Amino acid sequence: MQKEFAEKPNTAAARPEPAADERVLAAERLRARQAAEEKKRRLIRRIVSAVLILVFVPSVILVGLLEWHDRQFYIVSMLIIALSMVPFFFMFEKRRPRARELTLIAVMVALGVAGRAAFYMLPHFKPIAAIVIITGVSLGSEAGFITGALTAFVSNMFFGQGPWTPWQMFALGLIGFLSGILFNDQITTKLKLFLLCAYGAFVTVGIYGQIVDTQVVFSSAQNVTWEMFLAVYASGLPVNLVFASATVLFLLLLTKPLLNKLGRIKKKHGVFR
């Protein structure tokens, strides 16, 4: 890719001046090739990130569990969670995102945080997960992960950081990432909306709830037992169900208008395509 960029002007200059329509054709061909390359690169990036999340992270967790199975559960699990976020952030930094992408992600993060603050009187009834899911659906899995993780981090800057921060960041990021993989932004039929809501309910209970509750288990036990997990999950279930119902409600309300608005911005300004 880089090499072609460098060579193209040289060869053009060396040759005698071509006719005008020929130059237009050449430019078009170049553009088409660039588009194809861009598409290929995006595909590769998607595969790499999918491999990272589906292979790298579980293997890190597995190694951690096998190597340190009876020592320092808490700190090791926290380190694993924090480290498993590094590849995502690294890849995001590495591709040097455009200013428009950054500001758009910042807006979605701020909406999530403001949503958490706006519903302060209803504990655990927050639109955070819904906004992260919609972001993942519309802007892609990478933006979904970044938005989810940063929403958790920034909202904890208002509500207090703690040992739970990395867990929440990872859980919300994962939700955004998966929604970007599983759905595209054509949520047109009622069936698709229903599927999205079902997905939202499932991930808030099954992923967010479990990950954050796991932190509670690890925080208090040296010999983690299955009964302990069950007890903590059972006691966390009501909270998770409230969060899930909030997510479903906000998905029903927000999916269509937000996807419309984001789609319009994407089309009008040519970002995240």
Add this chain to the structure above:
Amino acid sequence: MRDAFDTVNPIVAFVFFAFALIMPMLVMHPVLLGISLACALAWLFILRGKRAWGYILKFALPVMLLTAVMNPLFNHAGVTILFYLRHNPITLESIVYGVASAGMLASVVLWFACFNAIFTSDKIVYLLGRFAPSLSLVLSMALRFVPLFSHQAKRIAQAQRGAGMGTRGGSILARARNGLSILSSLITWALESSVTTADSMRSRGYGLHPRRSFANYRFDGRDALVGGLLALGMLCTALASYFKLIGIRFFPSYKANEATPLFIAFCVIYALTLLIPVMMNSIEAYRWHLLRSRI
């Protein structure tokens, strides 16, 4: 008044917090946990005054109680069986471990309370800006957007009220509908203005330079002194753990080091390291006292 530790270089401050937070999790020795808890409490009271009680009652105590109760109920390891609860043995070791992990969690929570007071957003952006420029930019923009959006939401609501579509009057359904339309125009405005912001950034040369942050912290003599003391404390900790001074075992039977002179010396060093912020504050207060008494 500004805390004396607040002006320390963020890198040094970050290392201090990392040390203070990781130590209780790594070494759950009751004496060291007590020291850590006491140092965190002392600093928290300097930082927050009476509001520190809120942190203790709201965050630390529930976590402590939950852990201290839950552990003996679910963890039946240990050789000293005290009694049976529905055929499940309750052991002395698991009770001791529960209390120790309660102390660990409480000290982590209290150190995080101090962290929240010291690590304001500009410091986090400063720290992140070096190796994650895009992320720290998103972070600082999101932090700025939150108050901006709530301000804009108020303006939209005022305009809507002027047009007779406020959220104050009418049936609940109408009010909810008007509220949603305020939200809708807020989101559209936010998305559009984000693109304007991005264009403005681009035309001012975003991405041409390496990232610089608003707050510029120098690394001065005092930072070197604090950093050196901190490094000394960490070196002593590493040595102590290498020579198995601070080992502890809970299961199958509880075994901690005896109070040898070396262990006591280490405890003093550990306490002094964790008390750096408190000492800085008292030195500052003493200096202020001297200055005032001279007038």
